[in-house]
Every structure is written in structure tokens, then in C-alpha cells.
Amino acid sequence: MIEKRQFYINGQWVNPATAHDFDVIDPSTEDVVGVISLGGQADTDAAVAAAKAAFPSWSQTSKAERLELLEKLLEVYKARQADMAEAISLEMGAPQKLARNQQVGAGTWHLQGFINAFKDFEFDRPLGPQAPNERTVMEPIGVTALITPWNWPMNQIVLKAVPALASGCTMVLKPSEVAPLSGLLFAEMIHEAGFPAGVFNLVNGDGLGVGTQLSVHPDVDMVSFTGSSRAGIAISKAAADTLKRVSLELGGKGANIIFANAAEDAVTNGVARCMRNSGQSCNAPTRMLVERSRYAEALEQAAAAAEATKVGPASEEGNHIGPVVSQMQFDKIQALIEVGIKEDGATLIAGGLGRPEGLNRGFYVRPTIFADVDNTARINREEIFGPVMSIMPFDTEEEAIAIANDTPYGLTNYIQCGDQEQRQRVARQLRSGMVETNSVGFGMGSPFGGYKQSGNGREGGIFGLHEFMEIKAVSCWEDV
Known part of the structure; x- marks a missing residue:
């Protein structure tokens, strides 16, 4: 002790x-x-x-x-x-x-x-x-x-x-x-x-x-x-x-905009980034927006990535994620997963309620993915602060920007795009203090902070x- x-x-x-x-x-x-x-x-x-x-x-x-x-x-x-x-x-x-x-x-x-x-x-x-x-x-x-x-x-x-x-x-x-x-x-x-x-x-x-x-x-x-x-x-x-x-x-409720010309691993990288630290990061990309031509494929990739995310004790070595911090956080996350299933009309494609198999003690949460989530849903409006991500499609650049900005938060947004001109154009229109593009992190001394309620x-x-x-x-x- x-x-x-x-x-x-x-x-x-x-x-x-x-x-x-x-x-x-x-x-x-x-x-x-x-x-x-x-x-x-x-x-x-x-x-x-x-x-x-x-x-x-x-x-x-x-x-x-x-x-x-x-x-x-x-x-x-x-x-x-x-x-x-x-x-x-x-x-x-x-x-x-x-x-x-x-x-x-x-x-x-x-x-x-x-x-x-x-x-x-x-x-x-x-x-x-x-x-x-x-x-x-x-x-x-x-x-x-x-x-x-x-x-x-x-x-x-x-x-x-x-x-x-x-x-x-x-x-x-x-x-x-x-x-x-x-x-x-x-x-x-x-x-x-x-x-x-x-x-x-x-x-x-x-x-x-x-x-x-x-x-x-x-x-x-x-x-x-x-x-x-x-x-x-x-x-x-x-x-x-x-x-x-x-x-x-x-807080934050970052959007990760994946255009059709994004890298092949954009979806799996986005899931990993969301799940890091068991989803307990204010700058986590918890809303994934995927251009419709890649949407069906993205759902398969995201579900597979979530199911492949290992969960285990903090005392063990490895690339797994650990528990969330407390009973209070565990209960909050479970309640919002239930909201996603029963109230928000979303489709659960990975994870869900309860602890992962074999973990009966500890504040472990199943890596969870919802598909077909409307941006007005509670799980898209509230900061869940756990390993939970929503995916929704978009048809145009303008629609993606509108969905990304339709949140009370404005900390970090993400763009995955093979067109440099488009990537910069979209970055300038996102209402957030930070915009990470193509999985390239920020440099030492970069300003960390947000807009609006962030x-x-x-x-x-x-x-x-x-x-x-x-x-x-x-x-x-x-x-x-």
C-alpha cells in the first residue's frame, strides 16, 4: 500500500x-x-x-x-x-x-x-x-x-x-x-x-x-x-x-474526414488513433466521416480493426489498450454505448456492452464501433471518453466540412486525402484549433488548444x- x-x-x-x-x-x-x-x-x-x-x-x-x-x-x-x-x-x-x-x-x-x-x-x-x-x-x-x-x-x-x-x-x-x-x-x-x-x-x-x-x-x-x-x-x-x-x-469530438483518394490504411489508422489510451484523449478522432464510394469497405476495415484491438491489464507488456480509469468512467461509457444501441438508431458493428471476454474484474471496455450514425445522435454530440467511435458517410467536400463543424467542440480534426490542394482547402474551413492531416503529427512547440467549447x-x-x-x-x- x-x-x-x-x-x-x-x-x-x-x-x-x-x-x-x-x-x-x-x-x-x-x-x-x-x-x-x-x-x-x-x-x-x-x-x-x-x-x-x-x-x-x-x-x-x-x-x-x-x-x-x-x-x-x-x-x-x-x-x-x-x-x-x-x-x-x-x-x-x-x-x-x-x-x-x-x-x-x-x-x-x-x-x-x-x-x-x-x-x-x-x-x-x-x-x-x-x-x-x-x-x-x-x-x-x-x-x-x-x-x-x-x-x-x-x-x-x-x-x-x-x-x-x-x-x-x-x-x-x-x-x-x-x-x-x-x-x-x-x-x-x-x-x-x-x-x-x-x-x-x-x-x-x-x-x-x-x-x-x-x-x-x-x-x-x-x-x-x-x-x-x-x-x-x-x-x-x-x-x-x-x-x-x-x-x-x-473536451473534443474530433472528426476524421477520409476522402476516396486517402491512403489504403487510413481507416485502420483512424481506429487505432481513436482507441489509443483507451479512448481517453480529448483530441481523439471519435467521428469518422468516409466518402461514400469507400464507405462499405471502411465499415469492414473498421470493424476488423476494432475486433483486433487487444485489451488487457496495464501491468502487461504489449500493444494492447488498458482499462478506463474508474468505475465512474466505465459506467458513463457503458450508458452511452447503450444509448447508441437503443436510442440513436446506430448500427453496432464491433464491440458493445460489457467487458471483453475473459476480463471479469477491472474497468475494461470493449473497443466499439457504430455505423450509420446521424450527427444529431447523442453518441455524436457528447464526449464519450472511451474506446468508442462512430462512422458516417458523406457525398461532397462541402457536406464533410459541414458535418465536421456541426459540434459544440473544436479541438482537433483530421483529414486523410491524397490531393494536397484539397487537403489544405478543407483544413482552412474546419473550425478547430488543430487539424492533423495524413497521420502526420505536430512538431515540438506546436500550439495545442481549441475553439468553441474546447x-x-x-x-x-x-x-x-x-x-x-x-x-x-x-x-x-x-x-x-
């Missing part, structure tokens, strides 16, 4: 003001494998006070000092990758290979990307030749609250904590209480790297408790949140009274640094 009841506040591990134990569940087995404590108002206040006290000195440190600490953090992170992979696999069910290569690897990737962007970042910039003695100064926004989800723990913690550190902000991190072990390990890495006391603080808690307390706190200048659109709305309302900045990375911020590289800064104009600037 892992016991991690303490919080990291002002450079020390401290006991909660009031004990409030919370079990950590292994989603592969449903066993209790650890215990943390959920924080209360006193813990939140102590962490915010530490961050506030540390801000004046940390915000004035040199770029060189911060860069040195970030490079040390990367060194420590790489040295403890095995520990991080084990923690993520245990807490949220990522299989070993996925945990090592993609879950932990996302942290390394983004940390290096921020270091690269930070090296070239100019905090003082001339306005222009029209005002040669005026400077535009980029300054840290202040005390930040970082609220992160369970599905990609290190991806999201690094995307928030590292640019906040680089910009000169201080912070309080509230990782997901469902998957808290990775966040606690990250706090150990921060300590080992040598960041000053109070710059980084961590308090475990739930959304209604510590999450809300941070959102309304008068000494918090910014909230950076990743999670559901429902929770993002609640945080925005909670933060409104203090007019703090709120940066949101929220949020309002951008993370990664130079774009992520800007999120944590204020802009100040200074006149009569003389170089000294």
Missing part, C-alpha cells in the same frame, strides 16, 4: 491540516493500491500564501537562472522515467509500453520544447521604429493555479508547470485526485532540481474542494485548467468575481509561455 498523505508546500512535505483519506484505485484490478489525503481550505490557503510570498523574488530571477533550473529538472525527469511510468500505469491504467513511451515521453518532449523556446524568448522588445525609446515588456502574471486531469498526467502537468516556471510565475498544482501519484512524483523532481521554496506547491484535492478554493482565491492571479467543458464552465464562473485570467483546455488557451512552446505573462508598455526607455 502506497501512503502519500502529505502535500508539498513552501519547499517541504507537510501533513494536511485535517485528515481526509482518499483511496487510489488500480483500474486494472479495482484494488486499493494507495491512499492520499484531500486538502481543505487551510491547506489551499497555506499553499497560495507560500506562492505569493515567493513571487517577488522568483519573478525577478534572471532568464539564465531559470533556464539552469529547467535543464536540471529535465535531467532529473529523465533519470526517474521508470518510476514515473510505473506510477502512471498503476494510477490510471496505461499499459507499460504506452506509459513509458507516450505518457512519460510526453513530459520529456514538452519540457525540451519549452527549454528550446525559452532560450530564444525576449522579455524586453522594442515597440518599433515609430517609437525607438519604447519597450514592450513581458512579465509573469503572478500566482497561478494549475488544475490537471488524469488521462495524460505528465503531458498536462508539464504543459502548465514548466511555462509558468519559465515565465517567473509561482504556482499551486492540484493534480487529479483519481491519478495523483504522478503529480506527487513530479513534486519530488521539482525539489530535487532545486527550485526555491514556495515557487512550486502541490495540494491534492477534488474539484468541488481545492479546485473551487483555488478558482475563487483572491491571491490567485490565473487558473490554468484542463478537463471537461462542464468543469471549465464552473471554474470560469467561480473565477469571475476576482477577474483572474482563466486558460482552458477542454477552450480558449494554447499550450506548448512559445505559445504556452505567452499564456502565463502580462504585457507592459514602458516609454522613454534608455539602454543602460
Whole structure:
């Protein structure tokens, strides 16, 4: 049993003001494998006070000092990758290979990307030749609250904590209480790297408790949140009274448009991309739109790909997908699969209700494909956040664009097309923050974020640094 009841506040591990134990569940087995404590108002206040006290000195440190600490953090992170992979696999069910290569690897990737962007970042910039003695100064926004989800723990913690550190902000991190072990390990890495006391603080808690307390706190200048659109709305309302900045990375319902001239493996690749991380990714391509001339073939390929997707425990090696994170998520996904079968008029061509054969314990979901789904169906409107995909046909380019855009979300869309001119034309018309084409992923430092109910911020590289800064104009600037 892992016991991690303490919080990291002002450079020390401290006991909660009031004990409030919370079990950590292994989603592969449903066993209790650890215990943390959920924080209360006193813990939140102590962490915010530490961050506030540390801000004046940390915000004035040199770029060189911060860069040195970030490079040390990367060194420590790489040295403890095995520990991080084990923690993520245990807490949220990522299989070993996925945990090592993609879950932990996302942290390394983004940390290096921020270091690269930070090296070239100019905090003082001339306005222009029209005002040669005026400077535009980029300054840290202040005390930040970082609220992160369970599905990609290190991806999201690094995307928030590292640019906040680089910009000169201080912070309080509230990782997901469902998957808290990775966040606690990250706090150990921060300590080992040598960041000053109070710059980084961590308090475990739930959304209604510590999450809300941070959102309304008068000494918090910014909230950076990743999670559901429902929770993002609640945080925005909670933060409104203090007019703090709120940066949101929220849900998605991405369309994957497959034109007739797409590569032969476009459908099978699309299914694999949707099922990755057991479908628990906000940018998953969960709506597959197929040009009608390829539709019948696509249904056969998609069903075969789903049936070939292996499901198993996170503790095992292999290319399989693991369980979903919790009983709550399992129940939600099962309910929406049932909606697809009984209410939405869709045709089930793979998977369905219940656990895969031979898996009677653990939060395992059958890789599921629905065909002939109308875009007004609930399974096409709601973010299921599991290994569930819908397929529908289209006849024209204009129809495909209209269907793709007909969603309250706008995070990531996908295009598979052999015509470069058409691919670019369609990409420009899709209302989303990201458009991945022909299965080519995004580069280091690319801006991650969405339109509409998918949020309002951008993370990664130079774009992520800007999120944590204020802009100040200074006149009569003389170089000294």
C-alpha cells in the first residue's frame, strides 16, 4: 500500500491540516493500491500564501537562472522515467509500453520544447521604429493555479508547470485526485532540481474542494485548467468575481474526414488513433466521416480493426489498450454505448456492452464501433471518453466540412486525402484549433488548444509561455 498523505508546500512535505483519506484505485484490478489525503481550505490557503510570498523574488530571477533550473529538472525527469511510468500505469491504467513511451515521453518532449523556446524568448522588445525609446515588456502574471486531469498526467502537468516556471510565475498544482501519484512524483523532481521554496506547491484535492478554493482565491492571479467543458464552465464562473485570467483546455469530438483518394490504411489508422489510451484523449478522432464510394469497405476495415484491438491489464507488456480509469468512467461509457444501441438508431458493428471476454474484474471496455450514425445522435454530440467511435458517410467536400463543424467542440480534426490542394482547402474551413492531416503529427512547440467549447488557451512552446505573462508598455526607455 502506497501512503502519500502529505502535500508539498513552501519547499517541504507537510501533513494536511485535517485528515481526509482518499483511496487510489488500480483500474486494472479495482484494488486499493494507495491512499492520499484531500486538502481543505487551510491547506489551499497555506499553499497560495507560500506562492505569493515567493513571487517577488522568483519573478525577478534572471532568464539564465531559470533556464539552469529547467535543464536540471529535465535531467532529473529523465533519470526517474521508470518510476514515473510505473506510477502512471498503476494510477490510471496505461499499459507499460504506452506509459513509458507516450505518457512519460510526453513530459520529456514538452519540457525540451519549452527549454528550446525559452532560450530564444525576449522579455524586453522594442515597440518599433515609430517609437525607438519604447519597450514592450513581458512579465509573469503572478500566482497561478494549475488544475490537471488524469488521462495524460505528465503531458498536462508539464504543459502548465514548466511555462509558468519559465515565465517567473509561482504556482499551486492540484493534480487529479483519481491519478495523483504522478503529480506527487513530479513534486519530488521539482525539489530535487532545486527550485526555491514556495515557487512550486502541490495540494491534492477534488474539484468541488481545492479546485473551487483555488478558482475563487483572491491571491490567485490565473487558473490554468484542463478537463471537461462542464468543469471549465464552473471554474470560469467561480473565477469571475476576482477577474483572474482563466486558460482552458477542454473536451473534443474530433472528426476524421477520409476522402476516396486517402491512403489504403487510413481507416485502420483512424481506429487505432481513436482507441489509443483507451479512448481517453480529448483530441481523439471519435467521428469518422468516409466518402461514400469507400464507405462499405471502411465499415469492414473498421470493424476488423476494432475486433483486433487487444485489451488487457496495464501491468502487461504489449500493444494492447488498458482499462478506463474508474468505475465512474466505465459506467458513463457503458450508458452511452447503450444509448447508441437503443436510442440513436446506430448500427453496432464491433464491440458493445460489457467487458471483453475473459476480463471479469477491472474497468475494461470493449473497443466499439457504430455505423450509420446521424450527427444529431447523442453518441455524436457528447464526449464519450472511451474506446468508442462512430462512422458516417458523406457525398461532397462541402457536406464533410459541414458535418465536421456541426459540434459544440473544436479541438482537433483530421483529414486523410491524397490531393494536397484539397487537403489544405478543407483544413482552412474546419473550425478547430488543430487539424492533423495524413497521420502526420505536430512538431515540438506546436500550439495545442481549441475553439468553441474546447477552450480558449494554447499550450506548448512559445505559445504556452505567452499564456502565463502580462504585457507592459514602458516609454522613454534608455539602454543602460
